[in-house]
Amino acid sequence: MPTPTPIQSIVITLIQCLLVVIFVFVVVPLTVFAERKVLGHLQQRLGSTRVASGHVGVTGWMNRGMWKWGRVPVLSYWRGIPGLVADVLKLILKEDILPDKADKFVFFIAPALSMVAAVVVFAAVSFVPGVFFIFPTWFPYVGGLPVSGGIADINVGLLWILGVASVGVYGIVLAGWASNSKYPLLGGLRSAAQMVSYEVPLAISLLAPVVLSASLNFGEMSARMAIGLPFWGLVPQILGFLIYLTCGFAETNRLPFDMPEAENELVAGFHTEYSGMKFGFFYLAEYINMTVVAALASGFFLGGPWLLPFGLQGLVNPFLPAFLSWFGEPHAIFFVVKIIFLLFTYIWVRGTIPRYRYDQVMSVAWKYLIPMALFNLLLAALVRCFAV
Amino acid sequence: MFKNEEMEINLGPQHPSTHGVLRVKLRLDGETITHCRPVIGYLHRGVEKICENQTFFQGQVWTDRMDYCSAVANNLGWAEANEKLFGITVPRRAQYIRTLLNEFNRLASHLIWLATHALDIGAMTVFLYAFREREDILDMNEAFCGSRLTTTAFRIGGLREDLPPGFEKLVKKFLAKFPTCIEEYENLLSENRIWKKRTIGVAKLSAEDAIAMGVTGPVLRAAGVPYDIRKAFPYAAYAEMDFEVPTRTEADTYARYLVRMAEMRQSARIIQQCMDGMPEGPVMAKLPKIMRAEVNEVYHATEAPKGEIGYYLVGEKGSGNPYRFHVRAPGFINLQSLPKMAEGGLIADIVAAIGTLDIVLGEIDR
């Protein structure tokens, strides 16, 4: 395999970035659409069905035919799909309102901040260990060169992820403050307190994998967590996963912890005064954050690119017959499927349970999650000390 | 730098959880409410003035539009107040049908309360489940009187028409599935930890306070006072019905939730009894061609889903218009107690308090 020159590796990295951004911008609108449909099914309705006209196009023609035939058209179910595009178009075309009394610069920079912080995390996420694919030889300039599974193979990847992700909170706080309005201010305050509180148990719950795998590199960690642990590694992994997921809900402002934008209390929270694409950035950032949290959860706890979660893969692999060996190897597809499952879980939870009150959210973090996370860390340390 | 400043904030008139155009001026210390003052009147249409300038019969369409979630209950109170003013005896079959429709309306109103209250607290799914059943009830309204929401269901002296053919089948179908539907809502909420955390001990209003403030309906019953006008001053056919008045003693949001859920079950029971014991006969009393009032004043109260709805009418000799038409709207009186419930709580609690009072601004502002 040829080694790339420095310029070639820069080009490869740029292509990787492009791929990741494409991945993100494909997953996010699909999540938005899936949220409508899944919530619809949870609530015994169809979700969005009304974007495409019932009178134009092939579906419209078939729909009309079915109505005439006396049947309820099944096709109408998918007529919400153009909503994927319509949503984005709406956000882009809407007037971008700048409140008179707002702090103009901060008001402008806040959505960008949360957006950038959300996307940049993906730099350290490794989709698959080693080589992801090799450019075909006909590819100009970089033909025949390998592409690794992650953009940046940082040896302190976890620190990078935690550090950058926590910059995202500044976007929300600054948005709340810069709007110079009361509801956004309350939303910003809430988010400041909430996200700072939840970052503590989140980080501690992520320390357990660090201890178990003795690494901070995303790829190495997910590999060791998936196939390098003994049976005893299961317990801290499962407990850690539950704590991590709870904190992840809080970090991404999703129900039941959507305090900063609690619709029925603070109208829209920190982004009340935002419109157009600035609001769109917050919207995107929320969904990208969800994807990030899902990616980390699947990387550290659910076995990453391996099939089975919680380190079960390592226990099963020795007994795997040869004809099933494909299931014993890492594949990016497993990783993505896990992310999708976790995104579904987000929507599922949203459709099922009510919202906590603000003080209860804080007490959940400080009274329950942090002690539990510490206990989990202790468990992980014991496993590390005696069983590995 | 560490000045303890209070922030004044306006909840409404445009706010997702004030159920209309209610405005609440709040003073906040952090997120704790230190002062709360409801400001109403954004939907004031002068229903009383308009009704005074129309005939006795024309007033009914305005009662529909007061509490638009429970139009039938408003119609019932209005019709009975007028009948009391004129001294009209209503045929028994009409009484039964009125009772039947009124109970269906109570179900519809409670369902919409449950839906919006749960949505305020963040439980989205109950909202649509409750609307699913409400849809069936509105279909029955449509079958009976042609309109779904603003029903104008009754006439002074009885009903315009008898039940439509096939109505019994609709009722039977509904009654067969409704208990499982209630169980479905309760599965989602009653034992839900977050729901309990958000509602238990929130927005308390003791029985003494409630009586002093004139609060009626499920809010009063959740404080342990078994005051239900259907039992205390029976009207329509309620004297012949066998039902219980559910009460709780906790006087908080959760107790009100339980009371309303129990009330829904009782309503289903009353509907069943109405269908079983439906007498035959005419549905309209014999009335003179031209109805002129005599000098008389009546105050007639009925149990609307939200509480006591009272109509105060003054008749003028020889006139076809009411001289004075006043509505004692349950929401108007109940909303008075909002500061008592909300002060000292958090912003999230006032949302629960507004939800649990079950207000409709159409009747508060009239």
Add this chain to the structure above:
Amino acid sequence: MTEPNLPGSPEVPEAPAGPYVYDYSASPQRQIVMPKTVPLPSLKTYLAEQEAAAVADEAKWQKMLADFEIAKVKAEAEGKDAPKPPVRPVPRKDDNDMKTPWPQEANDADLHRLQERLGDKVEEIFEQAGELTCQVSKDAILEALQLCRDDAALNYEMLADETATHYPVATNFTFSVVYHLTSISRRKRLRLRILIPEGFSPESACAVYPGANWMEREVYDMLGIRFVNHPDMTRILCPEDWEGYPLRKDYPVVGWGQRDIAFREDRGGMIERIALQKAGQLGINHKQPKAE
């Protein structure tokens, strides 16, 4: 409303004098129709009316008899057939389910108890349509409310409703304020009533029933009765700067010009169109161009 000048009509309207202004005060819905009677339910008035009616009836009958006698004498003198003797008219019997509830003597123990305790301050007690009414003097209302709530035999815990009525034609009072009390434990209702002249401020019921707060604010807002010792005597439904009191009988249905919105009276826009047409501002030029 006069007929509009249509293009074909021979009349030529005058040139517009200025911008078109619709005269709202002339609108039919702004006209005030004052009541002619004082429909204040009262046993005394009812009895007096009945007595007067009986006297009038008797007088009419006597007149009919006298007329008959005269006619008979006249007919005899002219040699014609004697006219038919008159028949005393009986009230027509109604074959319907409507039995007007008239005021009746007070039989209920509560009303007598009130009269016994308050003495002269009770002006009238009666029952009508199954409802108990007790009219007290306007200065004693707080005392009466206090008694109703605290007396063990009365025990009216809740103030269900409080409202007022405007009687512009009445001579010695202008408003009646009614309090509807409910006894939850005894399952009874009672109406207290006071009659007050214009400008008189009755005592607020808030001291006894805190729930009267908003009801009295509404009465103030709608009828302009100010209550003494009320914690917060401000308008509640109308804006603070609203002029007039809407539920008074001298207030027109559509208001006094605070809401000069054309569609309230002119939903189809026809009045405005006709007025514009008359003013010559509709774009149809009625004037014939002159030769020069």
